[in-house]
Amino acid sequence: MTQEFKINDDDLVIIQNHAYKLSNLPADLKFQLVQKLQSNNDQAYTKPDISKIFNLNDFEPIAQKLLTPETYAYYRTGAEDEITLRENQKAFKRIYFKPRVLKSVSKISLETSVLGSYSSLPFYITAFHGASFDGNNEGELPLAKSAGKYDLIQMIPGLSTIPLKQQVQSHGNVEVDQWLQVYLRESFDEVLEKIKKAEETGKIKAIFFTVDVAQLGRREHESRIRDRSDYVKVPQLASDLNWDDLIKIRQSTNLKIILKGIQSVEDAIKSVELGFEGFVISNHGGRQLDTTRSSIEVLGEIVPELKKRNLYHKTEILIDGGVRRGSDIIKALALGAKSVGLGRPFLYALQTYGEEGISKVIDILREELTITLKLLGVVKLEELNETFVDTIDLYRNRA
Ligand SMILES: Cc1cc2nc3c(=O)[nH]c(=O)nc-3n(C[C@H](O)[C@H](O)[C@H](O)COP(=O)(O)O)c2cc1C
Known part of the structure; x- marks a missing residue:
């Protein structure tokens, strides 16, 4: 059965473990995703209110959910074993x-x-x-x-x-x-x-x-x-x-x-x-x-x-x-x-x-x-x- 969703532009949709922020997507892709979301019965993610951000590290997990996997990987990556990144x-x-x-x-x-x-x-x-x-x-x-x-x-x-x-x-x-x-x-x-x-x-x-x-x-x-x-x-x-x-x-x-x-x-x-x-x-x-x-x-x-x-x-x-x-x-x-x-x-x-x-x-x-x-x-x-x-x-x- 198809479930009805109310979806805001600021929402994240998670489809097959990939998260997409609706407002950042071109209209045609957005339409496809909403269709897919409704038919697959997937969940929507709403980012926390900014008052819930307490330190700089709080932004990254939200970005991970809101960004496409490719973009998040580009931002987050270090080289090879990422020793320097962590250090x-x-x-x-x-x-x-x-x-x-x-x-x-x-x-x-x-x-x-x-x-x-x-x-x-x-x-x-x-x-x-x-x-x-x-x-x-x-x-x-x-x-x-x-x-x-x-x-x-x-x-x-x-x-x-x-x-x-x-x-x-x-x-x-x-x-x-x-x-x-x-x-x-x-x-x-x-x-x-x-x-x-x-x-x-x-x-x-x-x-x-x-x-x-x-x-x-x-x-x-x-x-x-x-x-x-x-x-x-x-x-x-x-x-x-x-x-x-x-x-x-x-x-x-x-x-x-x-x-x-x-x-x-x-x-x-x-x-x-x-x-x-x-x-x-x-x-x-x-x-x-x-x-x-x-x-x-x-x-x-x-x-x-x-x-x-x-x-x-x-x-x-x-x-x-x-x-x-x-x-x-x-x-x-x-x-x-x-x-x-x-x-x-x-x-x-x-x-x-x-x-x-x-x-x-x-x-x-x-x-x-x-x-x-x-x-x-x-x-x-x-x-x-x-x-x-x-x-x-x-x-x-x-x-
Ligand atoms: C996604 C990404 C893109 C970057 N692009 C450039 C760039 O175009 N030119 C440059 O000199 N440094 C670039 N850097 C390196 C940054 O200027 C800076 O040295 C680094 O981000 C500092 O580390 P931090 O991200 O832990 O604050 C980039 C860093 C990231 C994370």
């Missing part, structure tokens, strides 16, 4: 705090300045491809808009679906910069053209070159769900990219040039000595070379080495990978990072609750940052240093 998050939990008491902490500030730009909070929305998957026609726009509204920096992905100008307009905050992430995949001329377009916006103040994709990582989790037989087909320029290329690019623009994907003391030193304005310690969210160390562990190693050589104050160090709590951010700042990027939490929030979801991520992090700072006995972010953290276990008990 990124776990390593933060091996760092313990050493708080100070009896400090007046009724008024604290979370403001900072990153690469010359004001930021109301010490984190930014990092660049990721895929915001427009599963029919999200607004693509990156809600990210740009929310960043602008909250005085936050957004790194625009090179592989965006929304044109650069539109993302800049959507951010629209004159006090806060935006950055552009660039892959060296095309010809040099095309890269220089991209930089020129970024310069013309007047708002993009730094170019982040992703330097960890000479070869795409082997993302098995994703391959099991969708065909990724194109792994080795990375454009030649990306595979042959070297320091001289980056120096040439450095000379072609006045924008700041930042290297995204540094994972060793040797490369960190080289990048400062060659005059790049900063670097991001990143393993691409565990999607590239598996069993590289967590980003926070690498930070803890690089900073003392730069200080020893008097290079630390000549650069700005950013970090991304596995940041899920305000306390993770504070640990990174205490170990010498200037700001911290988040990828998947924003992506999952975007694909489950849209702009409201992004606001929720920012609000949760602000609250967690405030509480952590007060309980540490710190009033301003500049007060943070390595004496506030115990890192003895950071280099032990790895996954």
Whole structure:
């Protein structure tokens, strides 16, 4: 017997163990699914009210239900055995705090300045491809808009679906910069053209070159769900990219040039000595070379080495990978990072609750940052240093 269902656009339908969010589907597919749902007697899933979201990890299981299996697998995947993917998050939990008491902490500030730009909070929305998957026609726009509204920096992905100008307009905050992430995949001329377009916006103040994709990582989790037989087909320029290329690019623009994907003391030193304005310690969210160390562990190693050589104050160090709590951010700042990027939490929030979801991520992090700072006995972010953290276990008990 066919059962009658009342189905809302926001509902998830689960058909043969695959979940589909109705509003994200093209009309014809939606019709087919509703038909199928009614005839198969399957269930409908309604996502929880956003008030039921308590921390950043709460978004992922909802995204898993709302997104097509292919899209969820693309977002979630790490490389090979996913050791680095897991380590990124776990390593933060091996760092313990050493708080100070009896400090007046009724008024604290979370403001900072990153690469010359004001930021109301010490984190930014990092660049990721895929915001427009599963029919999200607004693509990156809600990210740009929310960043602008909250005085936050957004790194625009090179592989965006929304044109650069539109993302800049959507951010629209004159006090806060935006950055552009660039892959060296095309010809040099095309890269220089991209930089020129970024310069013309007047708002993009730094170019982040992703330097960890000479070869795409082997993302098995994703391959099991969708065909990724194109792994080795990375454009030649990306595979042959070297320091001289980056120096040439450095000379072609006045924008700041930042290297995204540094994972060793040797490369960190080289990048400062060659005059790049900063670097991001990143393993691409565990999607590239598996069993590289967590980003926070690498930070803890690089900073003392730069200080020893008097290079630390000549650069700005950013970090991304596995940041899920305000306390993770504070640990990174205490170990010498200037700001911290988040990828998947924003992506999952975007694909489950849209702009409201992004606001929720920012609000949760602000609250967690405030509480952590007060309980540490710190009033301003500049007060943070390595004496506030115990890192003895950071280099032990790895996954
Ligand atoms: C789905 C997805 C797509 C990504 N696409 C890009 C990209 O196009 N360019 C890039 O430099 N990094 C990309 N990254 C890496 C992120 O910029 C960032 O390094 C990573 O997501 C940080 O880890 P987290 O997701 O644990 O916060 C991507 C990450 C994910 C999860």
